[in-house]
Amino acid sequence: MMKDRGVKSLVVEKRHSGDAYGLIAYRDVARAVIAEDGDIDLLNVYDIAQKPVLQVSQRLKARYLARLMIQYSVKSVLVIDNNELQGFVSDTDVVSSLIHRAADER
Numbered sequence: 001m002m003k004d005r006g007v008k009s010l011v012v013e014k015r016h017s018g019d020a021y022g023l024i025a026y027r028d029v030a031r032a033v034i035a036e037d038g039d040i041d042l043l044n045v046y047d048i049a050q051k052p053v054l055q056v057s058q059r060l061k062a063r064y065l066a067r068l069m070i071q072y073s074v075k076s077v078l079v080i081d082n083n084e085l086q087g088f089v090s091d092t093d094v095v096s097s098l099i100h101r102a103a104d105e106r
Contacts, residue, residue: 002026009076011088012049021078021085022049055080056089062097069094 002010012022024045032048033040054077056065069077069091079086 002029009088009090011078011085012045012051015046020052021055021080022046022051023053023076023078023088024049025076053078057081058086062094062101065089066094066098 002008009023009025012024014021028048028050029043032043036042054068054072054074056068056077056079058079058081060068065077069075074091076088076090078088
């Protein structure tokens with residue numbers, strides 16, 4: 001599914017109300033496939049997803065988000081507002097936003 005859609009990360013839904021959202025990236029799948037000696041049929045997305053993951057508000061400014069991502073060494077964070085998933089942001093998204101804003105200020 002990830003390859004077909006050209007994405008490198010996906011949000012993993014909660015299993016129940018007390019659960020947390022997760023993220024799964026290509027590298028997570030690769031590690032799990034190697035651990036299972038290449039048998040992809042044995043993989044369960046809930047078992048290999050990163051969980052819990054860093055969550056931020058959509059109101060957080062890009063420069064602060066960049067600092068958080070660097071501080072915690074993460075490539076993606078979930079965007080949550082009012083306990084509802086809004087989406088996720090990658091390090092590429094943040095850098096692109098910062099570059100565009102710097103160019104606009106010139």
